[in-house]
Amino acid sequence: MQAKKRLSEAVMRRLPRYLRYFTELKENGITKISSSELGEKMGMTASQIRQDFSYFGGFGQQGYGYSVEVLYDSMKRILLKEQGFTVIIIGAGNLGTALAKYNNFHKRGFDIIGIFDINPKLIGKTINGTEIMSIDRLEDFIAQHETDIAILSLPRSETKAIAARVANAGVKGLFNFSPMDLKLPHEIPIENVHLSDSLMVLGYKIKNFQEEK
């Protein structure tokens, strides 16, 4: 696993984008592609692409180019698990509900196996066939169902305590939507999606884009 360890954060973040492009090429019936053609589509240079691919053994470029099938299969194997990732959602408010209904997660190999909330009015209801359970059952559920990822769509004030609970219970990674930087004593991978931060970056770009004109 030497090659994988050397992967920079920047390369890692490009991998899902590669998978999106390989999927599109496959769907369009394209079977071969060169690094320069791929680079043109993706707004990168051919040599950047070859360098990224070199972390994974190069994906067997031959003569005219890469086999789209090989690219697609390899990137799926790098990013996904054969049996899929199991996901629970904690917080069945507006955002949690929207995420539970978000088809793209399932399409990409992430299966929602449980939803949790503290609100008695929501407990027992289902979203897309998955039951909303009481947050009191969190540890029992995780003990009984191997859980890869917990999506935290919770009020900011609750997030830290719940994050610690799921990490202690054995969840392997956290997908956090609260506007805060989670730090846990029990170290597991955390991916923060800070929607307001992204919107503010866009606001900043708009302000300065206008000023430059």
Place this chain on the structure above:
Amino acid sequence: MQAKKRLSEAVMRRLPRYLRYFTELKENGITKISSSELGEKMGMTASQIRQDFSYFGGFGQQGYGYSVEVLYDSMKRILLKEQGFTVIIIGAGNLGTALAKYNNFHKRGFDIIGIFDINPKLIGKTINGTEIMSIDRLEDFIAQHETDIAILSLPRSETKAIAARVANAGVKGLFNFSPMDLKLPHEIPIENVHLSDSLMVLGYKIKNFQEEK
């Protein structure tokens, strides 16, 4: 505006995080902070922080440290608009509805002034007091209401055409949730939020975190 132009993408992406920390300091009644104390809180070095701040004239560090009030006011002025940013949401499905109800956007100075959908069953309903209008009224609405940002929470197949329409109508930036890289002939700032990509990066980290153990 020389200083602003030199800002790297990395520094720009840290600005909303600074604002979050300054807000928290202010809420906790802290009035002064040194760059090393701030660095410790944020997981950065004191010199990284001073360098970031130097793009904006340094924020007047004196003796023991920075005035939290000055930091907070300055960062708000850098990132936000006094009158707030005006935002429309296109696509009132699960995600669009959740975003329309997301309080953090309003708190941060982004006001939802219109919601659009193609579905006749949704048109005329309101979300958080904002009416859902027919997508046919998009251009008229934008002509009548200065619109800074369009949030695109649309099926992938519709996104490109709608993005071009709002950009042509004069919207100043796009916040795109479709799993695609938008390219527009009419160039305006675009911020992509690729939820499935982020989840896949987390999956990759989990796979490799386990393998490293």
